[in-house]
Amino acid sequence: MKRIYMDNNATTAVRPEVMEAMLPFYKEHFGNPSSVHWAGRETGAALEAAREKVAKLINCAPAEVVFTSCGSEGDNLAIKGVADAYRDRGNHIITTAVEHPAVLNSCKYLEKHGFEVTYLPVDGHGMLDVSSLEAAITDKTILISVMWANNETGTLFPIEKIGAVARKHKICFHTDAVQAIGRVPVDVDAAQVDLLAISGHKIGAPKGVGALYVRKGVRLTPLVHGGHQERNRRAGTHNLPGIVGLGVACELADADLRNTAQRLSAMRDRLEQGLLAAIPESQVNGHPTMRLPNTLNISFNYIEGEAVLLFLDMQGIAASSGSACMSDLEGQSHVIDAMGVDPMMANSAIRFGLGYDNTEADVDQVLEILPNIVKKLRDMSPFYHERDAAKATANS
Amino acid sequence: MKRIYMDNNATTAVRPEVMEAMLPFYKEHFGNPSSVHWAGRETGAALEAAREKVAKLINCAPAEVVFTSCGSEGDNLAIKGVADAYRDRGNHIITTAVEHPAVLNSCKYLEKHGFEVTYLPVDGHGMLDVSSLEAAITDKTILISVMWANNETGTLFPIEKIGAVARKHKICFHTDAVQAIGRVPVDVDAAQVDLLAISGHKIGAPKGVGALYVRKGVRLTPLVHGGHQERNRRAGTHNLPGIVGLGVACELADADLRNTAQRLSAMRDRLEQGLLAAIPESQVNGHPTMRLPNTLNISFNYIEGEAVLLFLDMQGIAASSGSACMSDLEGQSHVIDAMGVDPMMANSAIRFGLGYDNTEADVDQVLEILPNIVKKLRDMSPFYHERDAAKATANS
Amino acid sequence: MYSDKVIDHFTNPRNVGEIENADGVGEKVSSSCGDRMKVFLKVENDIIEDVKFQTYGCGAAIASSSMMSELVIGKTLQQALDLTNDQVADALGGLPAPKLHCSNLAADALHEAIKNYQETNA
Numbered sequence: 001m002k003r004i005y006m007d008n009n010a011t012t013a014v015r016p017e018v019m020e021a022m023l024p025f026y027k028e029h030f031g032n033p034s035s036v037h038w039a040g041r042e043t044g045a046a047l048e049a050a051r052e053k054v055a056k057l058i059n060c061a062p063a064e065v066v067f068t069s070c071g072s073e074g075d076n077l078a079i080k081g082v083a084d085a086y087r088d089r090g091n092h093i094i095t096t097a098v099e100h101p102a103v104l105n106s107c108k109y110l111e112k113h114g115f116e117v118t119y120l121p122v123d124g125h126g127m128l129d130v131s132s133l134e135a136a137i138t139d140k141t142i143l144i145s146v147m148w149a150n151n152e153t154g155t156l157f158p159i160e161k162i163g164a165v166a167r168k169h170k171i172c173f174h175t176d177a178v179q180a181i182g183r184v185p186v187d188v189d190a191a192q193v194d195l196l197a198i199s200g201h202k203i204g205a206p207k208g209v210g211a212l213y214v215r216k217g218v219r220l221t222p223l224v225h226g227g228h229q230e231r232n233r234r235a236g237t238h239n240l241p242g243i244v245g246l247g248v249a250c251e252l253a254d255a256d257l258r259n260t261a262q263r264l265s266a267m268r269d270r271l272e273q274g275l276l277a278a279i280p281e282s283q284v285n286g287h288p289t290m291r292l293p294n295t296l297n298i299s300f301n302y303i304e305g306e307a308v309l310l311f312l313d314m315q316g317i318a319a320s321s322g323s324a325c326m327s328d329l330e331g332q333s334h335v336i337d338a339m340g341v342d343p344m345m346a347n348s349a350i351r352f353g354l355g356y357d358n359t360e361a362d363v364d365q366v367l368e369i370l371p372n373i374v375k376k377l378r379d380m381s382p383f384y385h386e387r388d389a390a391k392a393t394a395n396s
Numbered sequence: 397m398k399r400i401y402m403d404n405n406a407t408t409a410v411r412p413e414v415m416e417a418m419l420p421f422y423k424e425h426f427g428n429p430s431s432v433h434w435a436g437r438e439t440g441a442a443l444e445a446a447r448e449k450v451a452k453l454i455n456c457a458p459a460e461v462v463f464t465s466c467g468s469e470g471d472n473l474a475i476k477g478v479a480d481a482y483r484d485r486g487n488h489i490i491t492t493a494v495e496h497p498a499v500l501n502s503c504k505y506l507e508k509h510g511f512e513v514t515y516l517p518v519d520g521h522g523m524l525d526v527s528s529l530e531a532a533i534t535d536k537t538i539l540i541s542v543m544w545a546n547n548e549t550g551t552l553f554p555i556e557k558i559g560a561v562a563r564k565h566k567i568c569f570h571t572d573a574v575q576a577i578g579r580v581p582v583d584v585d586a587a588q589v590d591l592l593a594i595s596g597h598k599i600g601a602p603k604g605v606g607a608l609y610v611r612k613g614v615r616l617t618p619l620v621h622g623g624h625q626e627r628n629r630r631a632g633t634h635n636l637p638g639i640v641g642l643g644v645a646c647e648l649a650d651a652d653l654r655n656t657a658q659r660l661s662a663m664r665d666r667l668e669q670g671l672l673a674a675i676p677e678s679q680v681n682g683h684p685t686m687r688l689p690n691t692l693n694i695s696f697n698y699i700e701g702e703a704v705l706l707f708l709d710m711q712g713i714a715a716s717s718g719s720a721c722m723s724d725l726e727g728q729s730h731v732i733d734a735m736g737v738d739p740m741m742a743n744s745a746i747r748f749g750l751g752y753d754n755t756e757a758d759v760d761q762v763l764e765i766l767p768n769i770v771k772k773l774r775d776m777s778p779f780y781h782e783r784d785a786a787k788a789t790a791n792s
Numbered sequence: 793m794y795s796d797k798v799i800d801h802f803t804n805p806r807n808v809g810e811i812e813n814a815d816g817v818g819e820k821v822s823s824s825c826g827d828r829m830k831v832f833l834k835v836e837n838d839i840i841e842d843v844k845f846q847t848y849g850c851g852a853a854i855a856s857s858s859m860m861s862e863l864v865i866g867k868t869l870q871q872a873l874d875l876t877n878d879q880v881a882d883a884l885g886g887l888p889a890p891k892l893h894c895s896n897l898a899a900d901a902l903h904e905a906i907k908n909y910q911e912t913n914a
């Protein structure tokens with residue numbers, strides 16, 4: 001059985017070029033980049049070279065890049081770090097109802113410590129209304145945190161517009177760009193973003209490394225206190241191989257961003273059209289056009305998403321129902337919920353995240369297999385049968 | 397020129413067995429361990445297998461192991477996490493003046509947020525007096541944090557005795573065991589420790605992974621909020637290759653702890669004796685017997701440590717002057733300072749940290765090279781000459 | 793995450809469907825997840841001759857439904873009433889903790905169907 005991995009929003013395989021670049025830094029060049037001797041100098045240079053590559057992808061100065069261990073840490077550092085550093089100015093934070101748990105749970109933690117948080121709603125496409133964001137600003141607002149792209153639906157937020165509003169009101173603007181980076185162009189300067197979190201393992205770098213962009217002049221209390229690494233913004237011995245890998249992954253992303261985006265969105269669109277055509281009463285969750293090129297979130301009414309995923313899995317196809325870090329939990333996605341999707345539709349939502357390695361043959365295979373799975377599960381579903389019965393009555 | 401690496405307290409090379417175990421988890425088995433499909437199940441099993449290996453080395457239950465990104469994160473999580481979770485019980489923390497910056501700076505951060513911290517002094521050997529610790533306890537004390545082994549001198553603290561005191565007073569006891577793990581036996585149960593931080597890159601696992609032991613029943617506010625990883629104690633996609641590597645490194649450490657310790661301490665002792673014999677007016681900083689088997693901190697009066705290190709480096713020998721993460725900074729070691737070492741002696745302190753790969757030939761080479769370096773620098777030092785003059789005057 | 797037995801019953805669920813003119817029909821909706829199961833019975837001389845089910849739910853719910861049907865076909869009504877949710881889960885080789893509630897649908901819906909049979913034939 002050919003295995004097809006279509007869960008690249010959860011994590012990606014390390015790209016071969018990335019692996020090759022990292023390998024020398026485990027056993028051969030293993031020095032602590034903070035050490036002053038030969039072993040540290042070798043890796044110190046590699047550290048700064050990687051920083052430059054990350055900076056180039058998002059168009060910032062290398063000194064504005066803080067290496068972290070993952071996207072979640074970046075979000076926590078940005079939100080708690082700004083909250084603590086700007087506490088004298090106010091205690092109000094604005095975010096959205098559809099953020100990743102790393103953002104939402106950082107905000108909930110701050111709510112227990114004297115902060116007030118506004119969670120802005122989204123519309124049926126998962127889209128945010130910038131004027132409602134501006135209306136939510138008070139003279140106590142010290143931080144706006146809005147994700148660049150939603151991880152479950154792929155909906156892209158109007159980051160440049162939000163950046164302009166934040167700048168106008170002189171409020172720090174953090175964006176969780178973990179899903180956006182490497183998939184759509186990201187320019188912190190054009191977008192007037194002050195902080196931006198990325199994660200290596202979503203773009204072909206390994207797990208265990210990420211970065212937070214922190215605009216020069218933005219005050220930030222560290223999350224991890226200790227040594228003087230990262231200009232006192234993040235202590236702990238650098239994950240040198242991981243950082244080197246992140247650098248190369250950013251460089252690769254920079255080089256083929258447009259090509260990859262075009263290729264993946266063409267495949268994604270074919271998958272989407274094929275499924276909608278083959279499976280009646282299905283619907284796409286997310287924005288029709290403002291969407292990540294690789295993401296398809298789709299619902300098949302009357303059945304349950306977990307059962308669909310299980311059947312797909314048994315046929316070698318890896319997809320998911322929302323964020324991996326929530327998947328061991330009961331209950332529906334807070335994102336699909338916030339979009340006001342009908343609960344039964346919401347229950348069947350599954351997410352395909354296409355990636356670098358996917359091929360047209362993969363799409364063919366999903367198109368062949370999935371409609372049968374849906375049919376089988378609908379045949380089992382009492383709701384589906386009652387619906388037929390209801391129709392029959394109506395027609396008689 | 398043969399390169400000799402004797403800075404294994406700063407970081408170690410990844411051991412070959414560790415590397416081999418990690419390799420399949422970058423490109424082949426790369427699934428997110430939180431995913432429910434085949435790609436996640438493969439890595440989910442590897443994650444739990446690694447957890448068991450870590451647990452075995454420190455004698456705890458696997459569920460008590462929380463994977464982190466480094467030792468600093470573990471210290472921050474333990475200290476800030478307990479401080480926040482037990483804030484209702486009190487606001488007093490006891491630690492020592494010679495902790496790693498990850499502990500000291502976490503404490504300083506808490507001091508800005510309403511906590512009071514007692515920094516216990518140490519004696520000339522860097523040793524702590526347990527009765528002074530017990531005397532410092534108040535009814536507001538919620539945490540004791542004392543390192544297992546000091547990173548600069550190797551001095552081993554009386555952890556079992558401190559554990560007994562903490563348990564008697566029902567106070568959480570955290571120990572930073574980053575330098576101790578894999579070098580001396582560590583048993584959280586025998587030592588009555590409640591939290592214990594370790595770091596992969598000090599024991600032949602890669603940089604970017606660590607673990608915090610959290611005794612069952614101990615409350616802990618997360619440092620990184622987000623998804624449900626690590627039973628809600630540490631969010632963020634798992635660094636699976638790193639975690640697998642940490643597991644194997646712990647297994648290896650467990651298997652040859654006593655042999656390695658014996659071998660390294662024999663080499664270390666020969667280095668120590670050889671240097672003391674060859675270089676008059678030199679002294680060892682640290683405890684004569686209660687000391688890590690691999691660590692030698694030694695001062696050569698009248699000269700400056702940085703100059704010694706530079707000469708050693710030019711001859712291919714990597715050693716250090718205290719912790720790597722402080723080494724870009726001016727000024728003396730807070731550890732040597734706290735021991736009351738005479739400032740000029742303190743200034744010349746350098747640290748050798750022997751490791752798995754060191755050989756007797758390495759020791760020979762240092763014994764051959766270092767006395768000449770010291771001689772050369774002393775010949776340059778006004779303090780040295782004035783001392784000779786003083787002696788001459790005294791003798792005339 | 794799931795045992796081989798769960799996967800087997802999920803992949804090839806036994807006794808899916810509907811019994812026309814069933815002697816008893818019952819259903820149960822999970823209060824925790826909204827999933828739903830409907831059970832149809834054919835009863836003769838106090839013996840369950842046939843069971844069919846329809847389930848809207850996760851893999852565990854579907855497998856539990858299937859296992860339940862296998863466990864009670866040919867049994868007396870009393871034996872079927874004695875069947876517990878735990879027994880269904882055990883027969884599947886266990887379920888992951890967060891999925892235990894899913895097996896509750898099966899025995900509960902069965903018992904509702906028996907109650908319905910007893911009421912209509914009282």
Ligand SMILES: Cc1ncc(COP(=O)(O)O)c(C=O)c1O
Nearest residue numbers: 236237466467468496547574595
């Ligand atoms: C005693 C001690 N604690 C904590 C740390 C921090 O560990 P890491 O560099 O993995 O964050 C170190 C090493 O630098 C150490 O020696």
Ligand SMILES: Cc1ncc(COP(=O)(O)O)c(C=O)c1O
Nearest residue numbers: 070071072100151178199632633
């Ligand atoms: C939008 C978004 N933010 C944050 C994260 C967290 O990243 P990581 O898993 O690297 O901590 C993820 C991925 O899980 C994500 O999709």
Ligand code: FES
Nearest residue numbers: 700702725726727
């Ligand atoms: S003269 Fe260079 S550190 Fe003092």
Ligand code: FES
Nearest residue numbers: 825827850853894
């Ligand atoms: S999650 Fe609802 S029955 Fe399993």
